Amino acid sequence: MNTRRNFSLALVLLLAAPWAQAHIASNGFLTLEVNGSTVSGAIELAIRDGELAVGLDRDGNGKVTWGELKLKQEALQNYGQGHLRLASADGPCRLRFAPVEVNDRVDGSYLWLPLTAECGRTLSRLSIGYTLLAAEDPSHRGLLTLVANGTAQTAVLGGSADTRQFELNQISSWSAFAEYLRAGVWHIWSGIDHLLFLLSLLLPAVLVRRQNRWEAVPIAGPAFVNIVKVVTAFTLAHSITLSLAAFDVIRLPSRLTESVIAASIIIAALNNVFPRVTEGRWRIAFAFGLLHGFGFASVLTEMGLPKDARLISLVAFNLGVESGQLAVVLAVMPLAYLLRATHFYRRGIMPWGSSAIACLALFWFVQRALL
């Protein structure tokens, strides 16, 4: 009977009808945004979790006031230093906390501890170690929202796997790809000099030179071959020098390349007015294309290539340039082909249009080379 009595005493603490419902467990919120090599964001802990971690209720009256929270600011920051670890592939990031604030969530007030972490170099992968409240409440979890390049991922931190890796690489190289592709297209459309050079070489592609006169090509075939040759030669040439410059193999002063680009337009345009090279204009396209490549590269140098995604960004930029260029060719050349037999095209556009281009390029040349 003695053991029975003892059990009844234990019952005071334990027994019950099935009790199957309860309040949700403890959650903290970790919001991080990655920008290059910097991570910024905040830790949010329920006030009662903050009490458990560092002791907030200074006067012991069961209520935590804003004044009491502020007094524990340093302790909270130290606690954060001890229980949140951010690291790149190279090693730990330097974590800094800003003054504590308050955030009201639907289930009560949370202390809001802003943070920044400097990780040394552009992050392709972030490792997050979260052991907040782990010793006091193993059921505590950190609900993470991680934003990198406008893409958010969520995860639950804490518990037995207290350190987790997050891949930012794929997201960042994809968005770098898109960004550099756009830059490439934009550059070819806004940097009208490259297009004028190409157009100057393409205008005669729908014509053929006979007895010192421009005549329409009778069928599309030769015109098409001409266009493909010129565009391909130009593309190939500037891709080569763009890559060489982007990887710092060769570097030319921009004043020189810009001036020579202007000169190349003058030459190409004047060749339409006073034809010297009538066959194999693709050679001009290739030769000067090499210089245009250096011109493209100067844009890339200004933008800076992301260190982790150099090649992919370069390829994207180049693809952007090519597609922008191709779009213009596709828009203009069919029109040129249709108009090729007209007086307007052979006597108007060819000499006067080309002269206008040459004049504009001469203006650029003077501006770039001499002023």
Add this chain to the structure above:
Amino acid sequence: MPRDRLGRLRSLRGWLFTLSFAVLLSAAGNTAALAEHYVPASDDAVLGEVSAGTRYADVSARRLALARVDVAIPLAQFYIQQSRLSGDLRYLGYAEAVLAPWVQQSSPNADVLVLQATLQQSRHEFAASLAILDHALAVRPQNPQALLIRATVLRVLGRYPEAGVACDGFSRLVEPRLAALCTESLQGLRGHLESAYSSLAQVSTQGWLNSEKSWLYSELGEMAVRLGRDQDAERWFQQDLRLSSADFYVRAAYADLMLQQGRAAEVLALLAGQESFEPLLLRIAIAQKRLHDPALRQSSARLRAAFAAELQRGEAVHRREQARFLLEIEDQPHLSLAAALENWTVQHEPDDVLVLVHAANAAGNPGAAAPAADFVRAQGQSDVRVGALNSPALSASR
């Protein structure tokens, strides 16, 4: 339908439910995260309250518990009891922290194992709880606490014959009044509700401990509800609350009875000040909805955020509550039915039957409640609340 196909269907339903519920809740999660942080205007602004046992100052006791099992056990018991009374799951985490080093030992103390099983049961980790109890009973077979919790878990799961075995083992080790409580309350679920109720109702509580009385009253209150004896039920609940006013579990059951009777305003009075605990907040929200109380917006936003957090954590502690929330607050009978079916794959309590039948009717698919209906018929269970729903699934004879 062959078993494996049914299983596959169930898991498909689970996925569909999670998916659609996630979509529904993502908005809630976003608004919760968008809140603006600020610097309070006054140093005296109260940000939150700290309750007993959760002070930083208690850290010395916690440290001591890491070194001494005779400190760890009562401390864990205290936290589990606090959780039971307040309905606050955080206390279970504190208990877990205190027990952790002792559970991981190669030859753990049986009391430590029972406490661990108790907190797992409260978190609805039923399989884990049963496994630990097996371990505890292997260490010490004559262990009434382990047997009682085992009976409790098996009862929640609807495994009554096994629960009966555990109850019998328990009965051999404890005083007759406790044996009767375990056995009769189980009988009440196995087709003998009327006789079990009258047998327990006649018990004299002379010399009983308050905790034992509280157990008795809550069982009697729930039986009376199923019998449709609402006045009796109300009396039992009130008696229990007089003993332990903090008994959150009975308060929720009492609120449900009031809602059943259309006494929404009284629910708000009964649960005033208890908004911080989601299961009670759910009852408050239901009452607010019925009263067209504008405070419903805030209550339901809080519930939505809580369920979103639970979903993100990958836990399903409150699926029954989710089903009720979706049905009675969000007017989403199809999602509610999915949640109730998901809940039914785990839990088989009378309230689980009720929510499933209710959701199936509301979704215009009463046949979906068939699994619960089959179970109720097989056990000979009776519950006037379920009967009142006039489910064709229940009345169809097979």
